Amino acid sequence: MSDILRWRTFLTTAALALAFGSSVFGAAIDEVLKQIDPATGKAKDTATAFPISGIISARATLADGQVLADVQPTGGTGVPLLVSKADGPKIVVRNELSLTGPLGFSVLKVKEGSVTVAATNKAFGAAEPRGAEFFKDAGSLAGRYVQLTNVTFPAGKFDGSGKIKVKGAGGEVTLHLPATLKEREVPAGPQNVFGVPFKADGEWRLLAARFLSVSNKANLALATKHTCISCHNPDIKAVGPAYRDVAAKFKDDPGARAALIAQIEKGGTGKWGIVPMPPLGTKVPPADREVLVDWVLGYRWDAILSE
Numbered sequence: 001m002s003d004i005l006r007w008r009t010f011l012t013t014a015a016l017a018l019a020f021g022s023s024v025f026g027a028a029i030d031e032v033l034k035q036i037d038p039a040t041g042k043a044k045d046t047a048t049a050f051p052i053s054g055i056i057s058a059r060a061t062l063a064d065g066q067v068l069a070d071v072q073p074t075g076g077t078g079v080p081l082l083v084s085k086a087d088g089p090k091i092v093v094r095n096e097l098s099l100t101g102p103l104g105f106s107v108l109k110v111k112e113g114s115v116t117v118a119a120t121n122k123a124f125g126a127a128e129p130r131g132a133e134f135f136k137d138a139g140s141l142a143g144r145y146v147q148l149t150n151v152t153f154p155a156g157k158f159d160g161s162g163k164i165k166v167k168g169a170g171g172e173v174t175l176h177l178p179a180t181l182k183e184r185e186v187p188a189g190p191q192n193v194f195g196v197p198f199k200a201d202g203e204w205r206l207l208a209a210r211f212l213s214v215s216n217k218a219n220l221a222l223a224t225k226h227t228c229i230s231c232h233n234p235d236i237k238a239v240g241p242a243y244r245d246v247a248a249k250f251k252d253d254p255g256a257r258a259a260l261i262a263q264i265e266k267g268g269t270g271k272w273g274i275v276p277m278p279p280l281g282t283k284v285p286p287a288d289r290e291v292l293v294d295w296v297l298g299y300r301w302d303a304i305l306s307e
């Protein structure tokens with residue numbers, strides 16, 4: 001089955017979820033979903049160019065360079081998009097976008113040049129935690145941004161096939177991933193994986209948009225204790241850079257770990273702007289500096305997964 005057909009299956013199910021009355025929709029996205037016949041996945045109206053806006057929750061590049069993505073309001077059901085190769089680079093996970101396009105078969109075909117980035121790195125939560133057991137039938141949450149908890153990856157590297165089977169409590173789940181992950185080491189330790197459920201080849205899968213270590217909450221508490229969070233937000237630029245931007249910058253730099261540990265000890269300036277970061281070496285013990293830097297660098301998966 002081609003990727004586009006997989007996506008059609010996905011939207012058909014998203015539309016079914018709508019028919020069964022899933023909650024909270026953004027008005028415009030609601031309008032678009034109403035145009036799709038839940039039984040067949042076919043659009044009733046293929047002439048109108050629908051203007052919609054929302055946050056990109058997941059994306060995947062097809063072999064021909066077009067991008068399949070999912071745009072959704074916080075906590076709501078999303079609309080799958082098919083975006084031209086030219087507009088593809090604007091489709092970045094967690095960016096807020098406005099765009100327009102007519103419905104094709106189950107997918108909003110985004111009009112070339114219509115994509116406007118309204119804001120970047122918008123944090124959105126409302127991801128309901130789910131175990132692997134749930135993926136036996138994830139139909140009730142198709143098109144929603146969910147969290148698959150406590151996942152372990154098989155040891156080794158990604159193979160570039162664009163998918164991987166991971167273990168969770170109560171079973172296995174297939175994750176859908178960019179083929180550009182090929183040859184990267186899988187994430188270390190148990191992860192929570194965020195993304196959009198969709199059906200392909202008869203099974204429910206997760207189009208993965210984010211991996212975060214299961215210890216993310218504890219690390220956030222440690223960063224709060226050491227006052228990092230008074231200047232930094234993991235997702236949004238504050239006095240200091242967003243951690244996901246720091247991690248994206250250093251995603252392929254093996255020397256970054258040592259340099260960032262030194263930054264906590266000695267402080268620094270000029271890399272992200274003119275505001276300096278104060279030295280915190282007397283306050284943050286060496287072992288905590290390492291934990292915090294490994295945590296910050298863990299946000300690099302956000303960048304890698306949206307390649």
Ligand code: HEC
Pocket residue numbers: 223226227228229230231232239240241246259260263264268269270271272273274275276277278280284292293296
């Ligand atoms: C008083 C505000 C403030 C506090 C507190 C603070 N930072 Fe920063 N941080 C900054 C600023 C400003 C920058 C950007 C500095 C620059 O441009 O070089 C920065 C940069 C960074 C960077 C990127 C460094 C690089 O080389 O790109 C990391 C990582 C970082 N901080 C982690 C931390 C951690 C972990 C803590 C807590 C232990 C912390 N920060 C506490 C303001 C702060």
